Amino acid sequence: MGKIGYARVSTTDQDLSLQLAALTAAGCGVIRSEKITGSTVTGRAELRTVLDFIGNGDTLVVTRIDRLARSLGDLQDIVRELKAKGASLVATEQPIDTGTAAGKAFLDMLGVFAEFETNLRRERQMEGIAKAKAAGVYKGGKTRIAADEVRRLAGEGMGPSAIARQLGIGRASVYRLLSPRKAISQDDRRPPDVPS
Template sequence: MTLYGYARVSTTDQDLSLQEAALRAAGCQVIRAEKKTGASREGRAELDILLQFLRPGDTLVITRIDRLARSLKDLQDIVYELTAKGVTLKATEQPVDTATAAGKAFFDMLGVFAEFETNLRRERQMEGIAAAKERGVYKGRRPKIDPAEVRRLHVQEGLSPTAIAKRLNIARSSVYRFLPTAVSAVCN
């Protein structure tokens, strides 16, 4: 039985060292770590590598379940994959051990709370944005496309919408949005 550790923080400016130290203290021979959001499994290469590498009898060790995933569905999917492979999951800071009935039950309860916390954070963010909009402070994300540059490339350099899209690395439909209606109709 080999212990494999997984550490994760959400942003690049956060530190993984405390999690890695806890995983080493728990006896993990291999630790995979990454700085990615836990809201989704997409783009989490280190987790994917671990899930492919684990073998029957191995144990995946984490510090807390919110390091593994933030949604109940993702947590359940990961545990299902682990169980299907004969791999158990343990947490160093919580009484989670999927090899026991009590550990499984506690895991499910913590998963519900992790998703609840994520939903609360999202609600607070939306409330903050709405309040900022009311005060006229919130302007939203800065536009990535300069409409004047799109028009300049079309008029002065004579580029087609497809050529403009390629040069600016944007969708052709975005180019059409910034061209005069008469020009867009001719280009179609």
Template sequence: MAGQLFGYARVSTTDQDVSIQEAALKAAGCAIVRAEKRTGTTTEGRVELRNLIDFTRAGDTIVVTRIDRLARSIGDLAAIVKELESRQVSLKATEQPIDTSTAAGRAFLQMLGVFAEFETAIRRERQLEGIEQAKSLGVYKGRKPSIDPGRVKRLVAEGKGASEISRILGIGRASVYRLMRP
């Protein structure tokens, strides 16, 4: 008996739309498509992906439109593929020649994973370069402080403890303790 096809769609931000991916996955024969709006740089917090993997059985296939919808790091991609292989579940991509049930598909998957990780690293480097340049021009000053150290010190002087100060100001106790240090 042939397994079932399950689709997984993902976008990184809430202002992006998964409908194009969902339509492509349904056109590829996926009766069930799980979608979420989460970053691809980690698998943490990706509930729909976890549910989908847990739901699959030997002989099933998880289908994505592109491999970067599944993972952006080679480590995460390798862990996902290893788990799928241990469950005897295949992985396919509709827009790339990836099918882990074949040797060529596995090789292509590994190459794409390397490029996805490289792309993420380059993007991060460019972002940091841009921030440094903006700082040097005085344009970027970072986030404004959300805690008034003077107010914390006044509350300490009034004899209030860290727990009470954190409750009054709506901040974490660790932040209060950090500001209380000499």
């Protein structure tokens, strides 16, 4: 019988430290964390690990339910899976404990509001795009990388770092476009994810 913590933020520039501290303070012996969108459970490897590992009598602890799921369907699926395994869900910042009737009811209400908020955000975004299109301001996403230009510069003997600097793009993009067409020169052996 143990507490397993799960922390999540949506983007790599967001900080997990507050969630991790709260989960540690809540007595979690194991904490898994990831930086990935919560709009779906697909691709969330750490969450999947927790759900596969958790067992009878264990408690999944999160700081808030929106760290776990942003759609009511996903939240209900997770709670059903926990229940089937004899585990429960607790949120440190919300009165949620699926081991109690009141906690279950509050969880359902919060799940509805989390999904509602996500849908409102999506609607506002689409309205903004429609207004911008009507005003002739929005033209859609532009192609940021001229693949032909990258290949032309590489063909002229320019190295990936120099190409990235000249075109104002990341070196990882240059490597991706050139691979496997161009071998990496001795001067460009840093990993492609290191900013130039």
